[in-house]
Amino acid sequence: MADLQSIKARFGIIGNYPALNRALEKSIQVAPTDISVLVMGESGVGKEFIPKIIHGESRRKHQPYIVVNCGAIPEGTIDSELFGHEKGAFTGATSTRKGYFEVADGGTIFLDEVGELPLQTQVRLLRVLESGEFMKVGSSQVQKTDVRIVAATNVNMLNAIEDGRFREDLYYRLNTVQIDMPPLRERKGDIHLLFRKFAIDFAEKYRMPELMLTDDAVNYLEKYPFPGNVRQLRNLVEQMTVVEQNRSVNAIKLSEYIPQHNNLPAIVQKNSGSGSQDFGSEREIMYKILFDMRNDLNDLKSLTSELIKNRGNNDLSHHEKNLINRVFTPDTANANTNSLLYFENSNNQFPNQNMMTESGDDYGEVEDIEIEETKQTSLSLQNNERELIVKALEKYNGRRNKAADELGISQRTLYRKIKQYNLED
Numbered sequence: 001m002a003d004l005q006s007i008k009a010r011f012g013i014i015g016n017y018p019a020l021n022r023a024l025e026k027s028i029q030v031a032p033t034d035i036s037v038l039v040m041g042e043s044g045v046g047k048e049f050i051p052k053i054i055h056g057e058s059r060r061k062h063q064p065y066i067v068v069n070c071g072a073i074p075e076g077t078i079d080s081e082l083f084g085h086e087k088g089a090f091t092g093a094t095s096t097r098k099g100y101f102e103v104a105d106g107g108t109i110f111l112d113e114v115g116e117l118p119l120q121t122q123v124r125l126l127r128v129l130e131s132g133e134f135m136k137v138g139s140s141q142v143q144k145t146d147v148r149i150v151a152a153t154n155v156n157m158l159n160a161i162e163d164g165r166f167r168e169d170l171y172y173r174l175n176t177v178q179i180d181m182p183p184l185r186e187r188k189g190d191i192h193l194l195f196r197k198f199a200i201d202f203a204e205k206y207r208m209p210e211l212m213l214t215d216d217a218v219n220y221l222e223k224y225p226f227p228g229n230v231r232q233l234r235n236l237v238e239q240m241t242v243v244e245q246n247r248s249v250n251a252i253k254l255s256e257y258i259p260q261h262n263n264l265p266a267i268v269q270k271n272s273g274s275g276s277q278d279f280g281s282e283r284e285i286m287y288k289i290l291f292d293m294r295n296d297l298n299d300l301k302s303l304t305s306e307l308i309k310n311r312g313n314n315d316l317s318h319h320e321k322n323l324i325n326r327v328f329t330p331d332t333a334n335a336n337t338n339s340l341l342y343f344e345n346s347n348n349q350f351p352n353q354n355m356m357t358e359s360g361d362d363y364g365e366v367e368d369i370e371i372e373e374t375k376q377t378s379l380s381l382q383n384n385e386r387e388l389i390v391k392a393l394e395k396y397n398g399r400r401n402k403a404a405d406e407l408g409i410s411q412r413t414l415y416r417k418i419k420q421y422n423l424e425d
Contacts, residue, residue, distance in 0.1 A: 004028070010056075011049055014197050015190035019182040023050065026179050031057035036129060038114075038174045039152035041181030044231030050179055051110035051150035060148055063107030066100050071113035078121050080137050089138025101134055101145045108148040114174065115155030115166060119411075122167045129173045149174070164410025184229040188222045194230060195221065198237035209247045211240055216251040224258055291384055386421045389414070393423070 004024055007013070013024065030037055031054045039047045048067070055065045073081050080089075084099030100109060111117075117125065128134050129149060133142050151174045160166035184191065195213065203210040213221065226232050240249065240257055388407060396402035404414040418424055 007053060007057075011052060013046075013049055014193050015187055017182060017187040017190050019180070020187065020190070023179050023181055024053065026177065027053040028057055030054060030177050032059065034148050036148075036174050036176045037150045037179060038157075038171075038177070039150065039179050039181060040157075041152075041154060042183050042229055043154045044229035045181040045183055046230050047152040047154075047181050048110070048112070050181070051108065051152070054150055055108040055110075055148070058108070058148065060107050064104045065108050065110070066104045067110045067112060068100055069112045071116035075118045078118065079124065082121065083124060083134045083136055085137035086139045089136070093138070096136075099134075099136065101128060101147055102143065104147050105145045106147075108150060111149060111151040113153060113155075114151035115153040115157060115160055117166075119165075119167065122170050126167065126170045126173060129170070164412035184226045184233065185224075191222050191226075191233065192218050194233055195237055198234050199241065202238050202241040206241060208241060211237065211244065212248050213254070214248065214250045217249050217254045220251040220254055220258075287384065382421075385417070386423075389417055389421065389423065 004021060007024055007028060013020075027037075027050050037050070037054060039050045041047050051067075052065075055061060068082065070078065079085075080093075080097065080099065082099050082101055084097050084102055085093050087093055087096045111125075124134060128145065128147070132144050132146060134145060135142055155166075157166060157171050157175075161168045161171060184194075192213070195211075199211040202208075228235075236257060244253070244257075246253070389403070392403035392406045393400070395406065400414055400418075401411055404411045407414065409417075
């Protein structure tokens with residue numbers, strides 16, 4: 001087994017941060033086995049070095065090593081890319097094609113950005129991990145492959161599982177061994193080392209003198225959070241090598257090349273203890289708004305029924321006054337004094353009673369009209385959520401994938417709700 005320093009020298013890894021050393025040590029330890037590995041870390045931290053080390057130190061090092069960027073392949077073609085396809089399997093499939101799992105037989109596949117895989121592809125990948133079997137697109141023949149899988153992602157996988165975007169069983173199959181790569185902001189002692197390494201490389205590449213940092217520039221650089229991690233530092237050094245005329249860079253000059261504000265999207269943490277008004281998602285907030293509107297509409301129907309029964313009398317019952325106060329706030333009433341339902345608390349009457357009928361006709365003919373009393377319905381989130389799910393399933397004749405799209409939720413969430421509300425029959 002190779003030692004840590006020889007691995008760093010071989011793969012060009014700079015730094016002595018303990019968490020980085022631990023990640024490299026774990027890579028060396030698991031390399032001789034065929035265990036699946038999941039590399040976790042932010043974008044730009046250098047996750048791609050881990051599968052190279054694992055493959056290079058394994059018994060498969062003389063076999064193919066294939067890198068697949070799962071986020072860069074369109075959803076409609078990723079199954080064909082990974083597993084191959086038969087001639088005529090889809091429009092444009094003019095010949096049989098081998099997929100990456102067939103080409104890499106005996107070697108290693110690195111699935112970068114594995115958290116972006118579509119759910120359908122995740123099912124196929126799970127089968128490969130469990131049995132080593134797969135089928136080409138458009139084929140019914142099962143093929144075998146012997147492939148070591150190393151995956152990497154910058155996605156919070158537990159959140160992705162909770163949201164129904166990633167299969168939980170696949171996560172545990174991939175995550176037999178997890179290797180975490182630390183962000184650059186935690187490796188303050190390595191930042192200057194990396195800067196010098198990049199400065200030497202780009203000076204040689206562009207045939208220019210090497211950049212040097214003053215002490216205040218080094219301090220400035222180490223205090224910067226580097227949201228883009230090592231990739232951002234590398235791009236910074238390359239830009240300065242080409243653009244900067246003075247080869248000695250101080251803190252003031254360095255600040256001109258480094259963004260002063262982090263404009264990257266912020267991650268908002270949900271506060272689970274904010275009380276009953278914290279609905280957790282925009283969809284639930286929208287449900288509440290719709291249910292409140294429905295509640296107001298039911299009150300308005302009840303009020304209209306009472307007014308028609310009383311035949312426009314100015315004397316309002318206590319129940320009618322309560323309904324008016326529930327439907328119309330004082331601000332609403334004062335904003336429109338000509339409203340049919342305008343209510344003045346001072347004299348308890350409608351100021352424009354003639355609006356209740358177009359021509360002053362009496363309500364003799366209303367005797368034959370049956371007034372259907374508005375039934376008070378339960379407006380809890382659970383009851384209305386159940387009703388929406390039932391309607392969606394009826395609309396699409398029980399096809400759950402279509403119903404889930406209609407409701408704007410994942411199929412996993414829909415299955416859980418169906419089981420919760422006993423709708424499986």
